[in-house]
Amino acid sequence: MKPRTIFLMVVSxxxxxxxxxxxxxxxxxxxxxxxxxxxxLFLCLLQIxxxxxxxxxVEEKEDIPGERPSFKAHAExxxxxxxxxxxxxxxxFSIGLTAYCFLYFKLHGExxxxxxxxxxxxxxxxxxxxxxxxxxxxxxxxxxxILDWGS
Amino acid sequence: xxxxxxxxxxxxxxxxxxxxxxxxxxxGQVIGILPGIGGLAALAILLPIVYGMEPLKGLTLLxxxxxxxxxxxxxTAILLNIPGNTxxxxxxxxxxxxxxxxxxxxxLGAGLCAPLFGGILGALVLLALIPxxxxxxxxxxxxxxxxxxxxxxxxxxxxxxxxxxxxLICGGMGIMLALFGFNSITGEARYSFGSVYLLDGxxxxxxxxxxxAIPETADMFTMGDLTAKGVxxxxxxxxxxxxxxxxxxxxxxxxxxxxxxxxxxVGILPGAGSETAPFLAYAHAKQTSKxxxxxxxxxIEGVIGPGCAINSKEGGDLLPTLAFxxxxxxxxxxxxxxxxVLGLEPGPLFLKQHLxxxxxxxxxxxxxxxxxxxxxxxxLSRHLVKIAYLPGHILGPMVLAFCxxxxxxxxxxxxxxxxxxxxxxxxxxxxxxxxxxxxxxxGFIMGEMMEKSFNISYDAYGLGFVLKPIALTxxxxxxxxxxxxxxxxxxxxxxxxx
Numbered sequence: 001m002k003p004r005t006i007f008l009m010v011v012s013x014x015x016x017x018x019x020x021x022x023x024x025x026x027x028x029x030x031x032x033x034x035x036x037x038x039x040x041l042f043l044c045l046l047q048i049x050x051x052x053x054x055x056x057x058v059e060e061k062e063d064i065p066g067e068r069p070s071f072k073a074h075a076e077x078x079x080x081x082x083x084x085x086x087x088x089x090x091x092x093f094s095i096g097l098t099a100y101c102f103l104y105f106k107l108h109g110e111x112x113x114x115x116x117x118x119x120x121x122x123x124x125x126x127x128x129x130x131x132x133x134x135x136x137x138x139x140x141x142x143x144x145x146i147l148d149w150g151s
Numbered sequence: 152x153x154x155x156x157x158x159x160x161x162x163x164x165x166x167x168x169x170x171x172x173x174x175x176x177x178x179g180q181v182i183g184i185l186p187g188i189g190g191l192a193a194l195a196i197l198l199p200i201v202y203g204m205e206p207l208k209g210l211t212l213l214x215x216x217x218x219x220x221x222x223x224x225x226x227t228a229i230l231l232n233i234p235g236n237t238x239x240x241x242x243x244x245x246x247x248x249x250x251x252x253x254x255x256x257x258x259l260g261a262g263l264c265a266p267l268f269g270g271i272l273g274a275l276v277l278l279a280l281i282p283x284x285x286x287x288x289x290x291x292x293x294x295x296x297x298x299x300x301x302x303x304x305x306x307x308x309x310x311x312x313x314x315x316x317x318x319l320i321c322g323g324m325g326i327m328l329a330l331f332g333f334n335s336i337t338g339e340a341r342y343s344f345g346s347v348y349l350l351d352g353x354x355x356x357x358x359x360x361x362x363x364a365i366p367e368t369a370d371m372f373t374m375g376d377l378t379a380k381g382v383x384x385x386x387x388x389x390x391x392x393x394x395x396x397x398x399x400x401x402x403x404x405x406x407x408x409x410x411x412x413x414x415x416x417v418g419i420l421p422g423a424g425s426e427t428a429p430f431l432a433y434a435h436a437k438q439t440s441k442x443x444x445x446x447x448x449x450x451i452e453g454v455i456g457p458g459c460a461i462n463s464k465e466g467g468d469l470l471p472t473l474a475f476x477x478x479x480x481x482x483x484x485x486x487x488x489x490x491x492v493l494g495l496e497p498g499p500l501f502l503k504q505h506l507x508x509x510x511x512x513x514x515x516x517x518x519x520x521x522x523x524x525x526x527x528x529x530x531l532s533r534h535l536v537k538i539a540y541l542p543g544h545i546l547g548p549m550v551l552a553f554c555x556x557x558x559x560x561x562x563x564x565x566x567x568x569x570x571x572x573x574x575x576x577x578x579x580x581x582x583x584x585x586x587x588x589x590x591x592x593x594g595f596i597m598g599e600m601m602e603k604s605f606n607i608s609y610d611a612y613g614l615g616f617v618l619k620p621i622a623l624t625x626x627x628x629x630x631x632x633x634x635x636x637x638x639x640x641x642x643x644x645x646x647x648x649x
């Protein structure tokens with residue numbers, strides 16, 4: 001089965017779940033989920049049917065001609081993006097983002113000096129721009145909360 | 152009314168309002184030059200920053216940023232064949248060949264002055280239409296608003312690139328996401344899954360950042376080297392050539408007017424996608440040129456045509472956003488989110504209650520366009536262009552940091568960051584499989600409004616609200632739009648059968 005069909009199946013399953021839950025609500029609260037949930041589900045099933053039986057025109061396909069990154073590159077990129085969350089969770093925004101950027105720059109071949117000043121610039125922007133200028137109470141991070149350095 | 156309009160027009164010249172415009176223009180230029188990050192992402196990044204600001208200041212910052220993004224993108228499109236935004240891609244067709252022929256200055260002059268004057272013209276059209284559109288707008292009550300929102304979602308879905316069904320699925324997904332949280336009629340918490348966070352529904356900022364900014368960042372992470380690779384640029388005689396290019400816009404004044412009009416019209420149409428305006432203008436310029444064979448090989452008309460439309464659409468785009476609460480493009484959908492974040496509700500009553508604010512946005516567009524060109528010509532273009540040479544592995548983490556802090560700063564809630572990353576994965580998959588993400592955002596923004604309008608209409612008129620003339624017309628138009636693919640196949644409408 002093609003990945004795009006699996007994606008549609010996941011969307012359909014989510015819509016079925018939402019439709020099922022809406023039966024618990026009063027009529028006025030459930031009306032919109034019923035109408036638009038049913039329509040969306042119908043369209044998803046129609047598209048699944050089309051993708052499994054009808055030949056999809058070239059412009060609708062997800063494959064773009066030319067050089068495409070490999071699956072490994074995709075997975076690596078997404079892993080790096082999602083990996084930012086545990087870093088922030090443990091180290092907080094200011095230090096976490098500085099450390100994250102430094103690590104990324106260094107592991108991708110940047111020199112020590114450039115990696116350092118670029119990541120310090122990011123950290124400075126986050127701390128100076130948000131915590132100092134905009135007075136946003138930045139999340140201090142689990143480690144610093146335990147050590148009580150965050151406040 | 153006119154007194155309020157004039158007051159609004161000049162209100163931005165106060166120092167405390169002029170600073171956000173200046174800041175917005177500078178930020179817009181940088182974002183415009185950055186490859187892969189368009190005005191849409193710029194607005195999404197700024198959304199949490201304007202949260203809590205005074206409405207006029209916040210809106211001038213957003214509008215100034217968006218109005219100047221495309222102008223910045225013209226530079227990389229012309230000099231490096233890299234469009235800053237999707238809309239700038241049309242400028243590449245003839246702008247880059249001119250650079251290769253040593254006419255970079257002339258192309259830059261035309262490529263920067265055409266958006267400047269196009270933007271001003273678009274803003275003036277918006278100003279002229281505001282008093283005219285007001286009585287029409289006031290005829291729009293809840294039934295009409297409901298059907299207009301339905302019409303806009305279906306229209307965007309139908310016009311989606313590729314498949315109509317996929318476009319409509321996105322609209323449906325957006326509406327379903329909008330239904331999370333407390334229902335205003337029954338007070339029931341829908342789809343909260345026991346989470347306190349979801350009682351307030353899905354938040355707009357993490358959704359928009361996740362759907363648009365994260366997939367672009369992911370591309371930088373995966374592709375690595377997105378940016379330019381040393382195209383030699385001659386900076387000699389740059390000023391003289393730039394002036395010559397500016398004069399070219401006046402030499403082709405009729406083309407300028409026609410292409411600007413195309414931009415305004417495409418901007419006004421809900422869902423036509425403002426990115427299409429420069430391409431339509433390019434096609435029109437080629438169709439009407441005396442030398443169509445020169446297009447694609449460095450024709451100045453090929454730079455002027457899309458250049459005019461690229462910014463004139465902004466004025467047209469703002470009109471349905473302000474007057475009807477219906478965004479004409481994805482960026483306007485995000486701007487609409489900005490209005491909501493600032494406690495304003497665009498729609499039929501907006502022009503009545505905030506006419507001064509609406510006209511001050513017109514002057515913001517004019518001033519931003521002028522400032523954008525003044526900032527770029529001629530000195531800054533040399534320095535700003537260097538950002539386009541930054542490799543993806545440096546830009547990527549920096550943009551991601553922007554997104555992460557942006558999502559968190561709205562409510563100081565880590566769950567917003569988690570939701571943004573989750574929507575980021577959704578956005579990435581949707582981008583890969585060519586699903587129309589702006590339609591999802593449109594459905595999300597319209598969904599709540601639709602349900603509210605429906606409930607008010609039902610309480611006031613019962614099901615008879617469907618029969619109100621404007622509402623019925625919009626309903627018929629929606630049905631016709633959805634079934635147009637089948638209607639045009641009817642035997643008596645097929646030209647080839649005659």
